[in-house]
Amino acid sequence: MWVYLNWALGLRSIGCKVLWVEGVVKGEWIPGGQDLSQRLADLKARLAPYGLANHVVLWTAENVDLQPDPCLGACLPVDAVTDADLLLNINYHMPTSVVARFRRSALVDIDPGLLQTWVSDSAYNFALPRHDVYFTIGETVGQPGAKFPDLGIKWLYTPPCVSLDSWPLVRTEPPAPLTTVSHWYSGDWLRDDAGELVSNEKRTGFMQVLGLPRLTSVGLELALQLRENDEDDRVLLLNHGWRVRDAWAVTGTPWDYQRYVQASLGEFSCVKPSCVRFQNAWISDRTLCYLATGKPAVIEHTGASRFLPEREGLFRFRDLSEAVQCLKALLEDYERHCRLARGLAENYFDAKKVVTKVLERSL
DSSP states (O other), X not given: OHHHHHHHHHHHXXXXXXXXXXXXXXXXXXXXXXXXXXXXXXXXXXXXXXXXTTOEEEEETTTTBSSOOGGGOSOXXXXXXXTOSOEEEOOTTOXXXXXXXXXXXXXXXXXXXXXXXXXXOGGGOOOOOOOSEEEESOTTTTSTTOSSOOTTOOEEEOOOOBOTTTSOOOOOOTTOOEEEEEESOOOOEEEOTTSOEEEOOHHHHHHTTTTGGGGOSSOEXXXXXXXXXXXXXXXXXXXXXXXEEEHHHHSSXXXXXXXXXXXXXXXXXXXXXXXXXXXXXXXXXXXXXXXXXXXXXXXXXXXXXXXXXXXXXXXXXXXXXXXXXXXXXXXXXXXXXXHHHHHHHHHHOBHHHHHHHHHHHHO
């Protein structure tokens, strides 16, 4: 939820009235068998600490309408969106009929390369609703030499954002570990250049550095969304020195997630293989939360960037050897890299600055 909260809180911090437009699907797939009224109650409970619980508007996939079923309880009526200046859409599946209700609409692509591949490959049966403006957090999207199509769309680059007011500096001392939060298996596959299906799961990314914990003095911990039948992988990670936590147990709410990041020494993470393949200069919204809190991050390299550093508060590695070197350099001058991490968040990813520019370009 922090992907969306950082944008929403950034908009509100510059004086915008923010509506949280959420899609729901009536059907048996809903996790835990909860009915929609319970799902709505859970959503509002998560939004309440951030002052957004009473600003929810729902559209349902059953009738593709913004008017919620009366059983869903207190939601804002459909008329709430008619006077909105802009729909800032980070939901690719929002129906065209919903997008069209807004005066202006801007799509934000947070999966650079992947989104364009999903749309261009007929096997995915994926279509984007028309928007007035299209933003992307990938530096290479729509640029000459990009390794994926631009769909004939004019893509405007925007950095992802983090609400600095919501993510203050928090000092952490060793022996706290470097951590990350991730799914593991996701059923995510892409076609390679030969047309063969290859895994795009985070598990595949981490396997290349499986032996890393034995090569560094700092603890490395993964909060993972593992299934019951993933016990072999849990044992494999533990046997190679990784600490493994259950992501739902330690980061199941926005505030638990925040506490987990704040209690970490920094972040260590690999990326989906597609980010390496596409060379999209992607950086995770999760990594921004670490940086804003003054936690250095060591992440897998995703391609040349106009501004992302290689070893200054943010370290980017290409292989196991470079990962070892990055961890060593981080530990040797930890306090300096903490300051650089926060500075990077302030200079490039401050939600107030990011959303201000997005609004200027959209309106």
